[in-house]
Amino acid sequence: MDCIYAVATADTKGRELFYVRDLIARTGVKVVTVDLSTRLSAGPSLTDFSAEDVAACHPQGGARIFSRDRSEAIPAMAEAFDLFLRQRSDVAGVIGLGGSGGTALIAPALQALPVGIPKLMVSTMASGEISGYVGASDITMLYSVTDIAGLNRISRRVLGNAAHQIAGAVSFAVPVVDDENPALGLTMFGVTTPCIEAVGEALEQEYDCLVFHATGSGGKAMEKLADSGMLVGLLDLTTTEVCDLLFGGVLACGEDRFDALARSRLPAVISSGALDMINFGSPATVPEKYAGRTFYHHNPQVTLMRTTVEENTVMARWIAKKLNRCEGEVRFLIPEGGFSVLDAPGQPFWSAEADRAFITTLESDLIQTARRKIVRLPWNINDPRFANAAVEQFRQLINRE
Structure with a gap:
């Protein structure tokens, strides 16, 4: 017993x-x-x-x-x-x-x-x-x-x-359900919710879609399951935890972000979801060195700060270095119309210049191969057409395995 x-x-x-x-x-x-x-x-x-x-x-x-x-x-x-x-x-x-x-x-x-x-x-x-x-x-x-x-x-x-x-x-343990559908890992933040919901709806008949909130621990939990063999693929479309790791935000991933992908060689569709923001607590908690930056007060306990051209360049280099170690099927989808709900024309974080810095640096530093590619898409990450493209890219990768 x-x-x-x-x-x-x-x-x-x-x-x-x-x-x-x-x-x-x-x-x-x-x-x-x-x-x-x-x-x-x-x-x-x-x-x-x-x-x-x-x-x-x-x-x-x-x-x-x-x-x-x-x-x-x-x-x-x-x-x-x-x-x-x-x-x-x-x-x-x-x-x-x-x-x-x-x-x-x-x-x-x-x-x-x-x-x-x-x-x-x-x-x-x-x-x-x-x-x-x-x-x-x-x-x-x-x-x-x-x-x-x-x-x-x-x-x-x-x-x-x-x-x-x-x-x-x-x-009163809940019995383990042997779901016939294989499991996928998806990453989501409030500002990328429309995208991930659309992706989940499109794939839910074929896969058990496990959505992880990109709060630092969310990415770690997803990658733990990837390492354990419980996932058959990733739609890691919200990589915002990297912002907080590199620039002192409160929802940071670990230095080992994306390493599980390299170890597992799982097919993965990745994107730049919410890389336009760094997360802090209440306004009083924002480091003094960031005075004068562009902020969005999500609620009294959450303050978002827009990333700059320089920060986007640093993030792109960090992510490219990580993904260059991945030998499985990887597609990085670039939403040219913005990285979040707030990063769109007319919205508080819209900055074509900052987004362009990320895109050009990633294209420069990521070593593209037959299995590791960048795909540019002309829409915001929350546009239904972007979600459809992400689903189609993933299906193609699964079929190549």
């Missing part, structure tokens, strides 16, 4: 770990406990899997963990726990308990688990910036409110809710 793995550093959070274990067990779901302490225990382990059991999974064994100071032991134990979970065939779900160190120790292994397996992290860090802990995975972060340092009137309620949440997720 598959079971829930309840995980914590038992030397400091044993009482909480066993409290959660007992509550899960009362629901009828099988549960096992795992100790991730980075200090050797003097007595016998009270958990189902001891810290020594987990540490033994590290390529260099327990010596890599237990003889090190905390700054070295935590990442080493994180690596060991990742390898430990990969070896288990009975993981129905995982619940972790931790402060800053425990969360950093547990989260990487949760990120590596397949999408759909319930993952719950009760953490003192959950009320702050958590993108580094969640990554591109479906991890649920629950703020512990009080420190995870004993049982009290608050922690009993919070940990009790967490125990029942993970038990419920496992008990």
Whole structure:
């Protein structure tokens, strides 16, 4: 019977770990406990899997963990726990308990688990910036409110809710549907929604269209699925995350954007969707160095800044360098009529000069081959004719495979 793995550093959070274990067990779901302490225990382990059991999974064994100071032991134990979970065939779900160190120790292994397996992290860090802990995975972060340092009137309620949440997720898991249609990855932003909706509608009878919001984590999630073999192709038409990576926006992709495409060699239709903008929070959060630029206030918490000729040149070179490593079928579609809803004649971000800088630089730097080509189209990215062309290009690539 598959079971829930309840995980914590038992030397400091044993009482909480066993409290959660007992509550899960009362629901009828099988549960096992795992100790991730980075200090050797003097007595016998009270958990189902001891810290020594987990540490033994590290390529260099327990010596890599237990003889090190905390700054070295935590990442080493994180690596060991990742390898430990990969070896288990009975993981129905995982619940972790931790402060800053425990969360950093547990989260990487949760990120590596397949999408759909319930993952719950009760953490003192959950009320702050958590993108580094969640990554591109479906991890649920629950703020512990009080420190995870004993049982009290608050922690009993919070940990009790967490125990029942993970038990419920496992008990009432949605069955995996073996969809007959293969899956595609599509990237979308608010300002490219008409395009992606039209593409999805045109392909939904043939493919399971998975749309990823281009918010930094969206691109990472799509590429994680590409690496895992869950996708048969990409319509990566909204590449705006590159703007934020290169120029300090808040929705940045990682430096490895497009690397999954190179590794997987999936057929891909790519475009310059929303490369006309860099994303910031409220106006007060925009760096002072950008004073005097062209802005669009999307809402009180989202400020968009128009990219310049120079920035478009830099982006085109960065993207071309990445795509030159891709040996699969790749088509880069250029919407000459603008890169977003805002980048069109009469709209706030319309700049033919900035768009032209991207286009000419990409054409100069991208090494075109029989399998890697640029296609110019005379429409805005949200014109229905552009969407139709993207669909037709993708069908051609699939048929060439």
